[in-house]
Amino acid sequence: MLKIEKLKKQFGGLVALNGIDLHVPPNHILGVIGMNGSGKTTMLNCVNGLYTPTEGRILLQGRDITGLPVEQVARAGVGRTFQVPRVFPHMTLLDNLDVSQLQKGRSAEERYQHSVEWLERVELYRLRHNMAEELSGGQQKLLELARIMVSRPKVVLLDEPFAGVNPGLAQLLIAIIKTLPTEHDCSVVLVSHDLTSIYQLSHHIIVMNEGAILCQGSADTVRNDPAVIEAYLGA
Numbered sequence: 235m236l237k238i239e240k241l242k243k244q245f246g247g248l249v250a251l252n253g254i255d256l257h258v259p260p261n262h263i264l265g266v267i268g269m270n271g272s273g274k275t276t277m278l279n280c281v282n283g284l285y286t287p288t289e290g291r292i293l294l295q296g297r298d299i300t301g302l303p304v305e306q307v308a309r310a311g312v313g314r315t316f317q318v319p320r321v322f323p324h325m326t327l328l329d330n331l332d333v334s335q336l337q338k339g340r341s342a343e344e345r346y347q348h349s350v351e352w353l354e355r356v357e358l359y360r361l362r363h364n365m366a367e368e369l370s371g372g373q374q375k376l377l378e379l380a381r382i383m384v385s386r387p388k389v390v391l392l393d394e395p396f397a398g399v400n401p402g403l404a405q406l407l408i409a410i411i412k413t414l415p416t417e418h419d420c421s422v423v424l425v426s427h428d429l430t431s432i433y434q435l436s437h438h439i440i441v442m443n444e445g446a447i448l449c450q451g452s453a454d455t456v457r458n459d460p461a462v463i464e465a466y467l468g469a
C-alpha cells in the first residue's frame with residue numbers, strides 16, 4: 235500500500251531522516267515510536283507532501299508520489315492529522331466535513347450522509363451545528379479524524395492523536411483507530427509517545443532514533459530489544 239525507499243531529509247547540515255525503508259501493507263496499522271527529534275513527524279511530512287525529500291521515493295499503491303504537493307497527495311488517497319488538530323474553527327462541524335468532500339464529486343445529499351455517519355462515529359453528532367472552535371482539543375482531534383475519513387483515504391497518517399486528549403476521548407479514539415483497517419479499508423501510520431496504545435493497536439512497530447530505524451517488529455520484539463530499552467524506553 236505505502237512504500238518508502240531510502241528516504242532522506244536534510245535541513246541544511248541536519249540530517250532528520252537518514253535513509254528510511256518501510257512497507258505498510260494494506261489494512262495494517264504501523265506504529266511509529268522514538269525519542270523527541272528522531273524524525274517521526276518529518277517522515278509524515280515527507281509522505282503527505284509538506285516536505286520534499288532530499289533523497290528517496292514514496293510509493294502509494296505502486297504510484298510514485300514523491301515530492302507531489304499536499305493537495306495532490308491527499309487526492310491520491312493519503313489523509314493526515316496533526317499534533318495540533320487542523321480544523322476550520324469558524325465553520326460548523328457539518329460544514330467542516332462537507333468541505334472535505336467537495337473534490338469528491340458527491341451530491342450534497344451524499345456528502346451530508348457521509349458527514350452524519352462520521353459525526354455519529356466520533357460521537358459529535360449532537361454538536362453538528364456548533365462551530366469547531368467551541369470543541370475541546372480532544373473533540374477537535376476527533377473532528378479532524380472524521381474530516382480525513384469522509385474522503386475515504388487509502389492511507390491515514392496520525393500524528394500524536396492521543397496527546398492532550400482526556401482518557402475517555404482517548405479510549406474512543408483507540409476504538410475508532412482499531413476499526414479503520416477492517417471497516418474503512420485503509421492502512422494507518424500511527425505516530426505516538428503513548429506506548430500502551432501503540433502496543434495495543436499496531437500490527438508492526440518501528441522505533442526511530444536519529445533519523446533511522448533502530449528496531450522493528452511486533453510489540454513483544456520492540457519491548458524486549460536491548461537497543462530500544464537503552465535508547466528509548468530507559469530503565
Ligand SMILES: Nc1ncnc2c1ncn2[C@@H]1O[C@H](COP(=O)(O)OP(=O)(O)OP(=O)(O)O)[C@@H](O)[C@H]1O
Nearest residue numbers: 245248249250268269270271272273274275276277
Ligand atoms: N522545518 C524544519 N526545519 C529545520 N529543522 C527541522 C524542521 N522540521 C524538523 N526539523 C528537525 O528535524 C529533526 C526531527 O524532527 P521531527 O519533528 O521529525 O522529530 P519527531 O520525532 O517528530 O519529534 P517529536 O517526538 O518531538 O515530535 C529535529 O532535529 C528537528 O529539529
